[in-house]
Amino acid sequence: MLTGRRGSPVCTVPRPRAAWRPVTCARPGRPGSSGSPGGCARPARTSAGSGCGRTCGLWRFLDRWGRRGTARGAVVVLLSDGWERGDPELLAEGMRRLHRLAHRVIWANPLKARPGYAPLAAGMAAALPSVDAFVEGHSLAALERLARGWCAEAARWRGCPWKERMVRDVLPVLGRWYAAGAPFGLATVVEVSRSAPRDPGAAMAVGPDDEVVGSVSGGCVEGAVFELAREVVAGGEARLETFGYSDEDAFAVGLTCGGELTLLVRPVTPELDPAFGDVAASVAAAEPVTVATVTGGPARRGATLAVWPDRVAGGLGTPGLDVAVTADARGELALGATGLRHYGPQGQRREDAVQVFLQSFAPPPRMLVFGAIDYAASVARIGAFLGYRVTVCDARPVFATPRRFPADVEVVVAWPHRYLADTDTDERTVICVLTHDPKFDVPLLTEALRRPAAYIGAMGSRRTHEDRAGRLKEAGFTERELARLRSPVGLDLGARTPEEVAVSVAAEIVALRWGGSGAPLTTTRGAVHPPRPSAGSAR
Incomplete structure (x- = not known):
């Protein structure tokens, strides 16, 4: 549903094929109610409100829904002919905040198609650079084109029928x-x-x-x-x-x-x-x-x-x-x-x-990060950068929250060893154990060392590693089996911050995949790019 100058309905656009749901943001005189965000792009609308026009309506939406995440990743559509009421600077600041939250911000203007309105429309576009598109909104046909635009936006979201048509x-x-x-x-x-x-x-x-x-x-x-x-x-x-x-x-x-x-x-x-x-x-x-x-x-x-x-x-x-x-x-x-x-x-x-x-034609390799600590966010980010499909798992829901991690990282609340037991791995899978807590580490590594993986690394001091290795030996692992475990995790870069530690871990993963030594290239001889490892080595 789209609304006009004072929030009155002007048109109901048929729902497109992609599975989005509208979110009603605000109506004059009372807070808005919401539909469940789900499926693909989630169009949202703001109304003029009473007394201060688009500015108040926008800030009511941001205050009520922005905090709760309804706007995050949404396609937000505003239907308005201008900003004749309210503070333009305040409106611009609200638009900037909305742009940071939303996937896309579209302003549909009922007057944009009228003769002589182009200069004002151009001025609005210049004054509000945070708006991604100013489009016509003067007729059913224009709004139907807008709905088709939502379909195209929705194709980028998981679960849409077009997304997997590769x-x-x-x-x-x-x-x-x-x-x-x-x-x-x-x-x-x-x-x-x-x-x-x-x-x-x-x-x-x-x-x-x-x-x-x-x-x-x-x-x-x-x-x-x-x-x-x-x-x-x-x-x-x-x-x-x-x-x-x-x-x-x-x-x-x-x-x-x-x-x-x-x-x-x-x-x-x-x-x-x-x-x-x-x-x-x-x-x-x-x-x-x-x-x-x-x-x-x-x-x-x-x-x-x-x-x-x-x-x-x-x-x-x-x-x-x-x-x-x-x-x-x-x-x-x-x-x-x-x-x-x-x-x-x-x-x-x-x-x-x-x-x-x-x-x-091969699925991206998986990176499984266990332990939703501050280092995990940096490791997950660099893992996604390297092309891995990253999952972060932790048994503690207070730490395993999506907002602490990049948007393209899956976050799971589960006991690590149970999650790994139910997860398929292969010779390209990377497993990073960052919990450094025996009650998590030992059952998890017991499961990890018994399955295929390109890399198994565990964070902790050398003393922690010795204690962990002793417990794993008691569980029946041999020295040869324990040699698969990279612990302490990462290459010796002198890393201190979570980001530096993530670079150290990533460097070790890449070196193991391609057979690199980890030494500075200025001290090595021969080809800069090592030959491909054999089929049995990490890839």
Whole structure:
């Protein structure tokens, strides 16, 4: 529900496909009531209130709902024609505070479309830089476009139907088209900026009889991409296209979120991409593989190289480029990462003539951090930076609270050893034990040392480690089994602060993964990048 100058309803917008719920923030004369925040983006509205216009309504919303987190991560929509009442400076400060809390702030102006109103609208935009978008709000059609914009925003939230439509999800259909020899156009998101609604790797394909699978933007640009895919199939040449936000019409062919998507749209046939069938089969069998695709430069756009841990297929045009990309692709595969890389025509690493998109079909490795102490937040943050899917677990609910950790970190309240016993780990999993309390440490390490993991580290002094090792020996562990335990955790960097300790831990994890010595490079000889470790070592 959106409201007008004095909070009276002006329009009810049909709920979009994404699962958001409106949150009523304030009404004149009484506090607002809330719906349960959930699903995807949570649109919220503010009303004029009585006596002081948008400023009072905004601050009532911030005071009541900002503290409780209703605004955090929300898409907040204000419907108003200006700020003729109240203090503009106070309004600007409220907007800045709201922008820090919310995922996105949109101001829908009923007068924006009127002749002669453009200068005032431009002045509002200049005076309130914390507002992400000023859009039209003068008609049902404008509000319906706004609702479609919410759908695109919602696609970024966990649980939305569009979120997981990556290449992996549409491969079963693409594999059938490929096996039948039917050409199809494949559009893949290769680069995003700002708050684009999809992540790199999102895909949409147009196949026989104009059948469409997948999504690249949650509805914003699919119509244009459909035509592009048909054109590349007819012409046989790949194309690179960028779609961005339009200030003139936020909901035209472009992104309502204010970001940009760069798409590689290429034709796929057995002649153009001989390895596609093998890639589809590997993904279906959960076999890790990275696909490298040229997106720009002197190499042929759309050329692909499929890289497995033990083999390659295809080629990008020159042997040197294939060698360099193969090495980087295997590095990305170890992390389950996806992104753009730049090379020279012969694979030179300090040049950017050739752009190559690396897409890894492997889930990100997990980092399990036990003990929600102050060090845990720093370790979790650097773990996410390194590409891990991070979970923090602690049995004490007073410490295991989401607000103490980065937004992309999962926080679990459970006894650590019980949580680990119910959690799958593999040879890429990192386990960091930061509790340094025997009643937590020993049962947890007993479980950890009996399962696959790339790294098991435990915080504590040398005296704590000796006591812990003694208890583990009493539990039946041998010296060889205890050699897997990195304790005290981290490399010797002289670290003191939680952030420095996190760097020390991360350095040890990276060194163990790639076989590094941890010594300063100025004291070593030979290749700066060590050779890949064998299959049995940490990755």
